[in-house]
Amino acid sequence: MDARAPDLQGDLTGWRQPRRDAPLSEVYRTVAVPRIGDNLPKLAAFMGPGYLVSVGYMDPGNWATSIAGGSKFGYTLLIVALVSNIMAIVLQSLSARLAIASGRDLAQACRDAFPKAVSVPLWLLAELAIVATDLAEVIGTAIGLNLLFGIPLEIGVVITALDVLLILYLLQLGFRYLEALVVALLGVIAVCFGVQISFADPVWADVIRGFAPTTQIVTNPEMLYLALGILGATVMPHNLYLHSAIVQTRSFGDSLPEKREALKFTSTDSTVALMFAMFINASILILAAAAFHTTGHLEVVALGEAHNLLSSLLGGAIAPILFGIALLCCGLMSAVAATLAGQAVMEGFLDIRLPVWLRRVVTRMVAIVPAAVVTIWYGESGTAQLLILSQVILSLQLSFAVIPLVMFTASKAKMGALVAPAWLVGLASLIAAVIVILNGKLLVGFLTG
Template sequence: MDANVNWRSGGWRTERGEPPLADVYKSIRVAPNASHFRRMAAFIGPGYMVAVGYMDPGNWATSIAGGSKFGFTLLSVALISNIIAIVLQSLSARLAIASGRDLAQACRDAFPKPVAYVLWLLAELAIIATDIAEVIGTAIGLNLLFGIPLEIGVIITALDVFLILYLQKLGFRWIEAFIMGMLGVIAVCFFVQIALADPVWGDVIRGFAPTTEILKNPEMLYLALGILGATVMPHNLYLHSGIVLTREIGESVREKRQALTYATIDSTVALMFALLVNASILILAAATFHTTGRSEVAELGEAHSLLAPILGFAIAPALFGISLLACGINSTVTATLAGQIVMEGFIQFRMPPWMRRLITRAIAIVPAAIVTIWYGEGGTAKLLILSQVVLSLQLSFAVFPLVMFTASKAKMGELVAPRWLSVGAFAIAVFIAGLNIKLLYDVAVGS
């Protein structure tokens, strides 16, 4: 591409192609003359779909393992991860609103084809890791509530494609309403469990203070990276930048700025809500298991079976199972949309949603089924945590392009990120990369 083409396309290497999720693109109308409250209400939804990634089954595994092993210490990681997520998700919304592109399309339109293909493969790997966690978590939820064997539960998870197809047929607002309803169920279940556990709140508050011990202890760092990978998920950056464009955003700078404000409020409030639930998982594990000397609890099934005898309430395991199943179902919906955005954005390859879902679910079911049959529940717990660490290792390959794009005046125009935000985001990207390098070093030297 010559310089003249770059200038015409606003700093992008190629012209913008077909919009993400074309069947629902700008399908949610935002009345230009409506009150601020009604316009803001029109933007409520995408943030909560992103928040699902903060409560998925992989997050449960790392938080339960971290809480039982190290008490409340890793709450600081949950807090830092949430702050990082708020910054990065706001940049995802900014990229979409300013350029009309999701992150996958932006990578395709900015980088040479070989680079874009590598990033696409890494993004697909991240989605597969996410899907593995959902498959296992949903299967465990079915097992805990209905006694369905894990091997059968893994296969049953493939049927969620029909739920997604039904919701998509009703309209995108119905998908968002379903997600938000399930999040409400999860929150109620956990808040009741926390009340039953009755933790020492002074210790909980102190757990939010960062400590250097996390960097010095390889096992703690491994779990910390698992929490980071389970919280700031690569596919969420692609997802958010795509579903924000389901809103009918005006073309003027004023309308785009207003849309960005509303989208940022939506994601920030949703992520603060997610932090409460995310922290609740770790607090429950610390208050229930760590304080009673059970520091090796990592399997979700083991945690479920121990809740009733420790807390003394028969309802506690049922609430645990219900919320886990709700998390698994919720995550399948958002991961499907993320997979669709990634495939269509990077390689402009479109297929029916049901086919896309079956392919990604099949790829996830195979390793999950093998581990479940061969190693049993103990193996699934290790695979859950490993999947979250893989997500953390993939995160930099989504974050660095996002920071680069949103800091470019040529690409973002008047909505370019402020210098302080770009500097902060770049520091976050370097921080994540540094932690991952430290983890790889620890693995290489055998610690």
């Protein structure tokens, strides 16, 4: 289909500008969807984007915050992982709804709805979020290479730039191959954590109690800092831009019934994927709580330190090896998502189209420089703090992606017949308010020391 085709329902009247180029035009509507027949083949055609989005649960930065939270506070922050998962499901469903209804991704929607005085700052904030994401991936992948193969962190940071070759190759084969890689890596990570948790043997009654709400998270500044890091690593700003772009790789029809069907299958895909990723996200924290907190190791932050402790605490060599394999898979998988998100954000906000390799090189260079400086100057302890800080930066940027998303999907003029129902708008607005309030509390805490 022509990437410059008009909006699916004509030009919806709520936008200041008409829709121009389609998101990620080289893969736009390249995945065929059966128009007739049973629902199962149709659902299978829509499965994939949700798993790319779920990568946010396993970003290496999330490892740092979850390991720090689990070792320091045990299972207490599991409730944050659960709430973050619910928030992610709601917000990603809105992201898909925006794409299917308007034919725009979130970046294009911001460009077409706001004046430049608003859209340009939003673009800069989105780019900052992607750099923070990429920074976590650079550090996490470098640590994974170091743990498995003994490659020095400084060299590992440079090697991470080469993943662009893998992404380019898979994009040439087709978008489905890229999704297949992510699903395969997810499977490897799930197996690795399943085995490690069986070695750690957590007290499952305590794990269940960890999902109960507690006021400590808000009243304890250190716990709130880590909680926001987990929130930022789970409900990532770039995921909202990414999902609204890659949903449109599916060649669904232009009629309202076909779009409603596409929304149903897309929401199912993202919900199932995020629930599966919930297992991974919670597993990181459970492993840290069971292996470190219960044995008195309350200040574990560095991934390398966690790797070394697993060997002595759980016994044998298999647990730390699985830890390193899972970390390396996370870094590679997150690189795929960040590359596509960066491309969608730049093209959507600025209508500038760069080759994927150039976009990847630019993004990675911005992330590699601070990662290399911190690694050389402060060593592994510095990279651990930088990982956690990157996730808090993501959390602080989240409001600037969530609020426009809720505004757009609540507007009948922009969404037409697929405008979000009142209950969903209300729930999403509550989520946005919680994010703003928690981030405000964090900033006040910083300013007041």
